[in-house]
Amino acid sequence: MRILIIAPEQIPVPPPVGGSVEHCIFQIAKKISSKHSVTIVSRWRSGFPKKSIHGHITIIRVPGSTKKAYLNNVLQYIRYHRYDVIQIDNRPRFIPVIRRTFPHSKISLFLHSTTFISPPMTSVRQAASDLKYANLIIGNSRSLRSYLIKTFPSQSHKVRFVHLGVDLHAFRPRKMRKAKGRSFVILFAGRLIPRKGIPVLIKAVKIVRKTVPNARLSIAGGTGDPSYRLHLRRLASKLKIPVTFKGYVSRRSMPRFYNSGDCFVCPSQRHEAFGLVNVEAMASGTPVVASRNGGIPEIIQHQRNGLLVTKYTSPSAFAKQILIIARNRKKAKKLVRQARIDVQQRFSWRLTAKQLTGIYASKR
Missing domain, CATH: 3.40.50.2000 (Glycogen Phosphorylase B;)
Structure with a gap:
């Protein structure tokens, strides 16, 4: 053809x-x-x-x-x-x-x-x-x-x-980093727009830090609205959340970004047709927590290859699932092993x- x-x-x-x-x-x-x-x-x-x-x-x-x-x-x-x-x-x-x-x-x-x-x-x-x-x-x-x-x-x-x-060669697992003595890094990747739910994630990290004080947030993605990025920075500052805004990250650098974290979160607040970032994180061996929204449940099966949040407007609901990853290393390893298998077979x-x-x- x-x-x-x-x-x-x-x-x-x-x-x-x-x-x-x-x-x-x-x-x-x-x-x-x-x-x-x-x-x-x-x-x-x-x-x-x-x-x-x-x-x-x-x-x-x-x-x-x-x-x-x-x-x-x-x-x-x-x-x-x-x-x-x-x-x-x-x-x-x-x-x-x-x-x-x-x-x-x-x-x-x-x-x-x-x-x-x-x-x-x-x-x-x-x-x-x-x-x-x-x-x-x-x-x-x-x-x-x-x-x-x-x-x-x-x-x-x-x-x-x-x-x-997903490119299964470019996005590959690395060994899960040892948690003792280092930060627990939570990742987000996507456009900085309201529908992606970043404020919900920032507030969730605030709750997580009560149990995991070394938790921090790393955000990859740009925006056409600088005022919204400023709003996010001010919210993180107000809540005293350590957050790194990396801006636009090249496609070549994205595998390294996924490998830099202990947990990837996709807190979409409106219909997410597919959610490619979730598949990339899963292929990279990073545990995923995501909204039970749109096409995301077609990728992530709760408690099998990732964790889903039904009440995805709630920061505490996200914090609960993130803490499972942070506190249960055995569970996290099980999720990422199955996630990689599922991505290889289906995506x-x-x-x-x-x-x-x-x-x-x-x-x-």
């Missing part, structure tokens, strides 16, 4: 830092390209070539300071080519325009969250209008698939799901690519 992947207009592929969606695009494309012709069109930025070849992947980067300008530049390149499948990631508003240019190609919308099919990004009515021009709508979890079917029942026959994966990029191309090759 000749497969075209149209990335969002914000970050180049592969992303230098952050860019979870762009990272997923690149990792999936690498596996697909072993058997299929893959072209990625993404945003150009200074310092990046307009065209690059990565193995059997061709990446074209075009400028565009707005969605409209970016899409126009994408069309200028792709209109003279032919593709069997066109995958559009996270941009349903692109679908009608692409359909007019490619009336006979199979068009797939790959969604990584509910963000771009719901207010304030769009209305449900507008999203439904856009989705009718797609042949396939693919979510990254059963939870997202269920949301799509419930919200857009007229499009339910098009909806599929494919779990994301590799090879498996993601196999399932996705199986869907694309289907005549349905």
Whole structure:
């Protein structure tokens, strides 16, 4: 198959830092390209070539300071080519325009969250209008698939799901560090935005420190709102929580980040479609505590390969689970052993690519 992947207009592929969606695009494309012709069109930025070849992947980067300008530049390149499948990631508003240019190609919308099919990004009515021009709508979890079917029942026959994966070579366990005489490091990775629940985590660490005085917090991730980062710093200072804000961490450095902690926490407060950070932490041998939210329970099975928090708006509920990791080393080891096995069996990029191309090759 000749497969075209149209990335969002914000970050180049592969992303230098952050860019979870762009990272997923690149990792999936690498596996697909072993058997299929893959072209990625993404945003150009200074310092990046307009065209690059990565193995059997061709990446074209075009400028565009707005969605409209970016899409126009994408069309200028792709209109003279032919593709069997066109995958559009996270941009349903692109679908009608692409359909007019490619009336006979199979068009797939790959969604990584509910963000771009719901207010304030769009209305449900507008999203439904856009989705009718797609042949396939693919979510990254059963939870997202269920949301799509419930919200857009007229499009339910098009909806599929494919779990994301992890680079099992890059993200590997290290020996659990000895707790005696050193800090108990709690990790968070993700965008610094309200829905990620960082204030809940900071307050949870305050409670944890009553039992584990050497507990501290390390946060990787950036924000487009400096005032929110300042709010988090002030909250941590007010509660006297030792916290390190690392800012954006490069993809190459993320395995080292996961290996630097004793516990990883994902305190998402709103629907988390998949939660790639949890899979990466699990692959890295770091015990995970996460919200029982969205697609996260499809990855983490409570007391088997991690710990889930049902009352995820409650700092004390998170503190209770974090303390299990901090005080029961035997339990923590058992969780991380099973987590690594589960990730190897269920969440590799090879498996993601196999399932996705199986869907694309289907005549349905």
